[in-house]
Amino acid sequence: MAADSSHMLLAIDLAMKNVETGAGGPFGAVVVKDGKVIAAAANSVTATNDPTAHAEVMAIRKACQVLGSFQLDGCEIYTSCEPCPMCLGAMYWARPAAVYYANTRVEAAEAGFDDAFIYDEVPFAPEQRTLKMSRLALPEAKDHFDAWVASQLQVKY
Numbered sequence: 056m057a058a059d060s061s062h063m064l065l066a067i068d069l070a071m072k073n074v075e076t077g078a079g080g081p082f083g084a085v086v087v088k089d090g091k092v093i094a095a096a097a098n099s100v101t102a103t104n105d106p107t108a109h110a111e112v113m114a115i116r117k118a119c120q121v122l123g124s125f126q127l128d129g130c131e132i133y134t135s136c137e138p139c140p141m142c143l144g145a146m147y148w149a150r151p152a153a154v155y156y157a158n159t160r161v162e163a164a165e166a167g168f169d170d171a172f173i174y175d176e177v178p179f180a181p182e183q184r185t186l187k188m189s190r191l192a193l194p195e196a197k198d199h200f201d202a203w204v205a206s207q208l209q210v211k212y
Contacts (some may be wrong), residue, residue, distance in 0.1 A: 062133040065095060067157055068138050069110065070135040073097040081166065084110040084134040086118035086127060086151070087163045093130070094118035110134065113141035115149050127151040127210060136163050139170040140177060148212075 062085055069083025073114040080098035087093065096113035100106055111134050119125055127149045136158040137148060146154055158169060172185075201208055 056189070058132075058153075059090070060171050062131070063090065063094065063135075063155060063157055066110075066133045066135045069095060069097040078102050079108075080168065081112075082135050083109040084114040086114050086128075086130060087133065088118075088122070088129055093121045107141065109139065109142050111138055115145055121147070131155065135141075136168075140173045141146070141170075144201045181188075 066085050068082040069085070070081045071083075073079045073083065074081045078097065079100055082098040083096070085092050085095040094114045094117035096110050096117060098110045099108040099113060100135070102108075106128065111132065114132065114134075115127065118130060119138055120132075124175075128151075130149075131153045132146060132151050132154045134156045137156045137160045138154070159195050163169070164171065176184050176186070181190070
């Protein structure tokens with residue numbers, strides 16, 4: 056698959072329109088399958104009061120609805136900026152064939168969107184992270200995993 060600059064320009068245009076209208080952060084993303092855009096979205100974190108409403112996550116959600124699948128097999132994602140850790144994780148779960156980005160995370164940080172602290176925290180053990188995290192293990196805690204392993208209804212992902 057070769058990158059298509061027209062798809063990237065659409066992602067950049069979505070980001071610019073978001074800035075111009077004040078609808079959200081300066082980020083846009085599109086999902087492409089077989090050369091056709093199947094989903095497009097801009098950041099809507101502040102408009103929806105949803106910290107997960109990044110352009111990439113929103114575009115992935117829309118594309119999965121269009122495809123009727125929880126994976127983006129054979130798709131490409133074009134995003135106006137290098138994905139943050141959350142979006143990167145979503146992309147790995149969605150399994151697109153390729154991801155193309157325009158700006159780097161360094162450029163995003165220069166514009167006030169610095170996610171380096173999250174990248175830095177990921178390798179730490181939970182108890183070493185700046186976000187207080189503590190395990191609360193109960194006897195029933197693993198029951199749902201045992202039920203999943205035994206279930207005939209499970210769909211692997």
